[in-house]
Amino acid sequence: DVAVLQRQTADELLERLSYITIEPQTIVDLGAGTGRNLALLQKRYPHAQLVAVDIAPQMLKQAEKRYRHDQGIKRWLPKQKRLQVLAGDAEAIPLADNSVDLIYANLALQWCDPKRCFSEIFRVLKPQGLLMFTSLGPDTLTELRQAWAEVDTYPHVNLFYDMHDVGDAMTASGLADCVLDMEPYTLSYNDAMSVMRDLKILGARNVNEGRRRGLTGKQLMQK
Secondary structure: OOOHHHHHHHHHHHHHHOOOOOOOOEEEEEOOOOOOOHHHHHHHOOOOEEEEEEOOHHHHHHHHHHHHHHHHHHHHOOOOOOOEEEEOEOOEOOOOOOOEEEEEEEOOHHHOOHHHHHHHHHHHEEEEEEEEEEOOOOOOOHHHHHHHHOOOOOOOOOOOOOHHHHHHHHHHHOOOOOOOOOOOOOOOOOOHHHHHHHHHHHOOOOOOOOOOOOOOOHHHHHO
């Protein structure tokens, strides 16, 4: 319910695929999450084998359930390929070398080390394979970061990689013809607590090394 940004970026990423002439045999949804985009990918590429990869096994169960629901009676049609699910990390993708035509990753790679995940992506992609992904930039949640800076000196908001660092990591991994662009999105909230509540529901937590290890008191939250 709170994944507003995820749905928007996912739809724009799918729309961009319409401008690319590719007929993939194998598609990986890397960081598939709840599986919202699986049926949409299958609809665009009905003859492709779809593989959902996520680090959380329970999320993959939800993705399978969502995919079956979205497919409806189509899943019983002859020659309809079954969804494959794999529990795995984007920094250690459990797939063979040169085995994937298209990797689709919507707001998943920002949690990864760029050098590791792009090296893995390069390894599993076929020579003419394609990576399409969205990520978050260093200005993400800047308002929340500024608000916390008025309260204490601990890092409360994750810092994400700059687009140039991402591009350098892609090139260093061996990926070719890399095209990156940036687009700002604005989500409006009435107060800071509403933002943090949504982030908690999404499962996005503070992973900074210097974060406060104890509980954040009520007075600090009010500030």
